[in-house]
Amino acid sequence: MRSDLVYSAGRSIENRFLLATVTSRIVRKLHVDSTRTQDTASRALSDISQGLYAPMNLPEPARPDLIEPLLISPAL
Numbered sequence: 471m472r473s474d475l476v477y478s479a480g481r482s483i484e485n486r487f488l489l490a491t492v493t494s495r496i497v498r499k500l501h502v503d504s505t506r507t508q509d510t511a512s513r514a515l516s517d518i519s520q521g522l523y524a525p526m527n528l529p530e531p532a533r534p535d536l537i538e539p540l541l542i543s544p545a546l
Contacts, residue, residue, distance in 0.1 A: 482521055493515060496514035
């Protein structure tokens with residue numbers, strides 16, 4: 471059943487909104503016109519639950535260089 475697939479995929483991607491976004495993107499990429507959309511969605515959820523499309527941990531962004539204070543003198 472699809473609820474079992476959603477539950478198992480939810481263990482790989484815990485954020486529900488991210489799970490919905492990833493699933494819809496996968497369905498758009500994998501869908502073939504001659505198949506049912508439901509079957510493609512089930513396949514996408516199955517692939518997510520197996521860890522094929524789990525989000526990766528992104529590295530920390532590099533800290534930008536510090537900006538030196540501007541040396542502005544007041545106008546006389």
